[in-house]
Amino acid sequence: MPGKNSIVIKLVLVITLCSSLIFAVTLGYNYYRSRILLVKELEGNAHNLALSLVNRVETELSSVTKVTEGVARSLETGRYSESELLSLIRITVEQNPKIYGSGVAFEPYAFRAASRLYAPYYYREKGKITFSRLEDSYKFVPYLYWDWYQIPRELGALEWSEPYFDEGAGNTAMSTCSVPFYGESRGARRLKGIVTADISLNSLTELVSSVKILKTGYAALISRNGMVLAHPLKAAVMNESFFSIAEARNDLSLRELGKKMVKGESGFILYRSLVGVRSWMYYAPIRSTGWTLAVVFPEAELLENVTRLSLTMALMGLAGILLLTLAVISIARSITKPLRSLAAATHLMSSGNFDLELPLVCSNDEVGLLTRDFQVMKESLKEYIKNLTETTAAKERIQSELNVATDIQASLLPRIFPAFPNRPEFDIFASMDPAKEVGGDFYDFFFIDDNNLCFLIADVAGKGVPAALYMMVAKTLLKSEGQRLGDPGQILSCVNTILAADNDSCMFATVFCAILDTRNGEVRFANAGHNPPLTLNSDGIRYLTLKPGFVVGPAEDMNYETERLTLQPGDTLFLYTDGVTEATNVADELYGEPRLLAALQCGPKEDVTALIHHVRAEVTRHADGAPQSDDVTMVALKYRGVAA
């Protein structure tokens, strides 16, 4: 089974991954762009909202400022009795609902010489206008040392005080607008006192807090020194400043933000708000008091719609990809179905089952082509294997037959040595090694009567089975004719005539045939085209000179002349076929006659068996692993003479 590498899984993986990637990138880009657009739009909105709020606060403050300045100018231009002064202050408070309290604080002895300090003050308490004397109300710190008094006095100009809790007089959190007023004294303009009007921070806080932004967004007010004046975090109001919170949280960016606010800058930033939510904030200064107004938009709420839209899109995309995956699986499975059934079939085929039917495919696509080719291949393979099996069987049969033939051929040649243990007059040894399973060389020796030993060596043209068949005939004829005729020349002539009678294939054999008279060492011999034998005697080694005689087999009516030689006791006759001298090595060098002569020279001349083994070993050594190209046959006969 293809498992996790199957085409279906690959296809599904690639398509799903690619479409998921494309979708994710698109969604991400959409979210990113929406967010940028949203923030840009937000900046404008926040700016407008902050400025409108600033304007509303400024309006409230400036009305108070104008009233206060008006009172101060009145005091500078007119002379007011104590009751007139008190009435003026009271009316000011009564007629200006935005003013929480108002008073006039005189410089020491400036109101009358009799009393050092004089500061009447009217304020609202539980809906009624209440009167208080500030020189009496402040038990521990005289009004002269309060900021609302000292700072405008020193600056000589209108001043809004930092918000404070008016302990003793107003008894509420407030900010005071202080305006100094002057009078003529001995020709010089001298400060007479400070006119104050308080606004309750509660009313401002209500104004700021009434602004609702999104769900949890809010507006906040921060004083000139960073003090939190209005904020949903009630505990921080009038207790904490921007810097103390930055310190507590060890938040450098918050501290920097505080610095910018105190400097009166405006800006739009993303930050972690005091309630700990990532938010966008627009902040702008309120010029008259030096305070800062901030509008805060929690980011999550701001992006809520975008996030929800993105989430919806993601869900839709996920469903779409799921659907796509299912579609791909379905299509891929339908496309690969014939391929899979083909693969299953070829898998079985690979294990050798060629009888199996391949799935029927009618389509003309690649799968159809593949299936048809497989069908053809299957048939060819089946045929091929059938042929191979038959050929192999035939080859095995032939091989086993050849092995039997080898044994038969070997058993036909005399191979029991010593061949004539009771004949001390001579020794004879012979060997034949076929190049193939069967050979065309042969030798033979037999007594034709009590004293005459016929011995011969022959080489049939070619080798292998044809040569072996011819050899069988030739050998049989030579033995029967040899025993009948007793003369080498006649033997060869008769055998030739018989062989030539039916020889369309022009097969032939070279034969050297000799008869030894064991009584006197006389050898009569005739040659039919065989290479001359060697004589080994006390004089050395030499080739026998032969009269040419044609090979036996091809032509009828050939005459072979019988020649004679006499062996002295101790002389050896060495017969061989050209398989000896024409044995080649890997370099294609012939063994050759010089090497043969040298081997015989060095060999053990006394023992014919050892001599032939020696020559055979030398030939094998020369061949050095090269395959034997022709049958190697040798016959050695040593005449020992008749025992005295």
Added chain:
Amino acid sequence: MEIHTQKEANATVVAITGRLDAVTAPEYEKAVNELIAGGEIAFVIDFGSLDYISSAGLRGLLVTAKQLKGKGGQVRCANVKGTVKEVFDISGFGTIFQMDDTVAAALANIS
């Protein structure tokens, strides 16, 4: 082995180069048989470039001679020398085949 044949006026000269043995003899026989089948009955075999001839090669020559004899043709051997001549002499083929020293002489002797 390479076989080069050339048609002369009264015979076809077959020049054999290399070795004529059990491996190459069938090739020789095939080439000559084709010529005989084509109507050639007079041949001069040029042994000048032949390095070696085995008994299988000799048998090939015999087959040629036998075929031509049946058709009234003839074959002559030219340039037989060296080891090839030794084989011819030992086997007695030298006495059976008509031998000439040169191709020209062989062609002249074709009757």
